Amino acid sequence: MKITYNWLAEYVDFDWDWRELVERLTMSGLEREAVTDLGERLHGVVVGGVLERTQHPNADRLSVCRVDLGSPAPATIVCGAPNVAVGQKVAVVTPGHTLPDGTRIRQAKIRGVESQGMICSEVELILGEDASGIMVLPDDYRIGADFAVESGLDDVLIEFEVTPNRPDCLSLMGIAREVSALNGSPLRHPFTPESLAESGPPAFEVAAIDIEDAEGCPRYVGRVISEVRVGTSPQWLQDRLRSVDLRPINNVVDVTNFVMMELGQPLHAFDLARLEDSRIVVRRARPGEHLKILDGSELDLDEEVLVIADGRRPVALAGIMGGADSEVTDQTTDILLESAHFAPPLIRRGVSRLGVATDASARFERGTDWALPPLAADRAAQLIAETAGGRIAPGRLDACPGQLTSPVIRLRPERVNALLNTDLDGEACGRILELLGCQVGRLDTALRVTVPSYRPDLTREADLVEEVGRIHGYHHIEESRSIRSPMPTARRGDFHVQGAIRRRLAGFGLDEVVTNTIVERNWIEASGQPVSEVLELANPPTESQCLLRPTLIPSLMDVARRNFNQRAEAVAIFELGKRFRTHADGEAGGEELCLAGLWSGLGGLSPWKRDRRPVDFLDMKGLLETFLVDIRPGFSSAEHALFRRGHCARIEVEGGVLLGHVGEVTEHLAASFDLGGGVYIFEVGYRALADSLNATERGFKPLPKFPPIERDIAVVVEEAVPAELLVTEIRSVEPDLTESVDLFDVYTGDQVAENCKSLAFSLRLRSGERTLEDREADVVMERVLSRLRQRFDARLRG
Structure with missing residues (x-):
């Protein structure tokens, strides 16, 4: 929304300069978008009076003018405009100054004649689009005076970013109301309906309004004005519109734009003589109807579009744009002025379907004041009578099928x-x-x-x-002094825990799936679990789908099969769903919520195929370690009927509580789902996981103040010794100094003894009280090696 400082001051008193005005409105929620000093861009433009015009001696299309600029001697200016004439008041840029576009004016010879300035057009001063000739100023402008001051453009243009919930601020009066609320000054209303002079036949005898779609148009107000003379607007009206970057068109259209900027109510003027039956009908468009609008576009209409029609055809897009067949022209003498209230959703729909948006539609889309149409129609009628002559017919045409009320809170x-x-x-x-x-x-x-x-x-x-x-x-508003920990301490409910699980796994790139809890008999047979131990439905939907799944693993593998059949390069999915257990006696043991994930195919984020490799067990284990970082899970070698021997691990938390298992599914199970090798799955019980997450103490840990020391160690142990045992033992040697222990290499081959392997670990040592010295780190490493020799018969790899 664009306003000017001086224009706003006509509606409310305030003693702030424009900077403080902008600051106060911004603090109240009306944010400034841009500020332009209009007087600054017109600096150096003065009012001149043309004293003499002669033909240029060396150019047919140029003239030489003597112009009075208020100085002792007139200036000689070469001008190419065809409309320059003796006695005119004109805008002149003197040498040494610049045009608004940055062009610097210098005293120079033009075809042999010295020119001491430039007589300007609207375009050159960025005040309009008429480049056909110079801009002729009103006779009451003072010669030699600053043009910006005389024209009222010695002002500041302020553009506010109005949020969608504040349509009331899309007007001068709306922003004046904000200022009034901030400083307590009363509003000055520019017009009262009592001052309106009416004459002639009543409006209801001249025209009629009918609303067929009361939902789309709750209120429609019309004013009839006859014997108008359409022409150029007075200078004050043109200057007002130009100050907010609106182009003057004619006195009738300019008044409707002025009132829209002033009050926030969009208006439209129809040529009454071009309305069939002198009648307005607000309705939906009918199939096959067309409309040529003011910008020249031909539109095909349908029942979703609200239109303004006369007795025969559409004449305007309601709340968006008028039609070319009913527009006001220089020959118009009688007009019907529209001031209506339209439903925002319907206007938005019309804008979207037709691709036509205007300043009017922007206001109607957000919602206008349902009580404003009568006042806006009266204000516009008064200004049209003042600027275009004419008689205002007594009474308004006010169609309002329903009752409009304001909420009480x-x-x-x-x-x-x-x-x-x-x-x-x-x-x-x-x-x-x-x-x-x-x-x-x-x-x-x-x-x-x-x-x-x-x-x-x-x-x-x-x-x-x-x-x-x-x-x-x-x-x-005083700052609250209450102190509350940023970390939740109370037990989180399942809804929040499950949401956090889903968000974190999705953040790692896994897609969530939801599968059926009823599975096929052959899936259970392929998993090696006796069918007799699985809950069977008494009334299954099909003969094959008759069992309640005891695990989510077959369900995920079926999803993977479908994706790989569609040539997916990788599948990474998870499900938080139910599995069903039986007791040893075969009775139903109830349902249990669990979390399972599957990862198979090519891994890595590189777009280059040669950089990507099949995922492996350590990829899945690393994903789980990152996912469960809050509870620091432990992994130990295990056996499971669904996973390959040596490629399965138990997932445990503190206290030896079992969460579940992770591993590579057996070749037989993968083949039963038409999958190749390399299918990695984890499955954990949700209740144990949620309890562990809720039991984790969340506290602040300060960042380390002292630098770490990193050391590597490689030892050879028997091949059957799990690396996890060595990691645990290393941590226990100096737990206060050992920040991390990471396995970074496993080697079996010619350089180590048969049935042995080499494990390489990286240790990060750090003290929270001082900077460690190398000799202290050496002592720790010696103790680590000694402990590994004692427990695992480990020897340092040479």
Whole structure:
């Protein structure tokens, strides 16, 4: 929304300069987007009077003018405009100054004649689009005066970014209301309907309005003005529109644009003589109807589009743009002025379907004031009568099929103080809301607030609390001194835990799947589990789908099979679902929620295929370690019927609590799902996982102050010794100094003895109290080697 500082000052008093004005409005929620000093860009432009015009001696299309600039001697200026004439007041840029586009004007010879400046057109001053000739100024402009001052353009243009919930601020009056609420100054309304002069036949005898779609158009107001003379707008109106970057067109259209900027109500003027039956009908478009709009586009309409029609055909897109067949032209004498209230969803739909958007549609899409159309129609009628002559027909045409009312909201002062951390009483809250135009009544312990019609965004108590807060001033709200740990300490509910699990696994690149709990008999047979130990449905949906799954693993493998059949290079999925158990006696043991994941195919993030490799067991183990980093799980070698021997591990947490297993599925199970090797799966019980996550103490750990020392050690042990045992033993040697122990290499081959392997570990040592010295690290490493010799008969690899 663009306004100028001086224009705003006509509606409300304030003693702030433009910088403080912008700051105060920004702090109340109306953010500045741009500020332009209009006077600065017109610096050096003065008003001149053309004293003499002669033909240029060396050019047919140039003339030589003597121009009075208020100086003792007139200036000689070469001009190429065909409309320059003696006696005109013109805008002149003198040598040494620049045009708004940055072009510097110098005294120079043009075809042999010295020119001491430049007489400007609208385009050259960025005040319009008419480049056909120079801009002729009103006779009352003073010769030699600053053009920006005389034209009222010695002003500051301020552009605000209006959020979608504040359509009331898309007008000068809306922003003036904000200023009035901030400083308590009363508004100055530019017009009162009582001052309107009416004459001639009543409006209802001249035209008629019919609303067929009351949902799309709850209110339509019309004003009839006859005997108008369409022409150029007076200079003050042109200057006002140019100051906010609107192009003057003619006095009737310029008035509608002026009132839209002033009050926020879009208007449209129809040539009454071109309306069939002098009638307006608000309805949906009919199949096969077309409309040529003002920008020249031909549109095909359908039932989703709201139109303004006459007695025969559509003449405008409701709330968007008028039609070319009913527009006001130089020959227009009688007009019907439209001022309506349209439903925002319908206007948005029309804009989207037709691809046509305007300043009017931008306002209707957000929601306009349903009480404003009569006042806006009267204001525009008055200005049209002043600028274009004519007679205003007595009475308005006001069609309003339903009853439009404003919401009434109950506001509790204690709720205001609870949300804002303030100490405001009901009187203070009510006073602020009254400044914003609300009607405030008193209840026993609360306020009864009637919202003004121009604030469709205020619908609940919290909205009123926000209004009190921004006008009271957020800078006046005291900072809360309560201290609360940023880490949750209470047990989190399952909803939050499950959400966190899903978000984290999705963040690692796994896709969540949801599969059927009823599985096929052959899946269970392929897993090697006796069918007699699986719960069977009494009334299965099909003969093959008759069992309740005891594990999620076959379900995930079936999803993987479907994806690989579609030529997927990799599958990484997880499911948080139910599995079903039986007791030893065959009775149903109930359902259990568990978490399972599958990863198979090519891994790595590189887009180059040669850099990608099949995932392996350590990839899946590393994923689990990262996923479960909060509970620091342990992994130990294990055997499981569904996993390959030597490629399976138990997942445990502190206290030896079993979470589940991870491993590579057996070749037989993979083949039964038409999968090759390299299918890695984990499955853990949800309850044990959630309890471990909730039991984890979350506290702040300061960043280390002292540098670490990193050392590597490679030892040879028997091939059957799990590396995890060595990691645990190394940690136990100096737990206060050992920050991390990582296995980075496993070697079997000619350089180690048969049935042995070499394990290489990287140790990071750090003290929280001092900088470790190399000799201290050497002592730790010697103790580590000694301990590994004692426990595992390990020897240092040479």
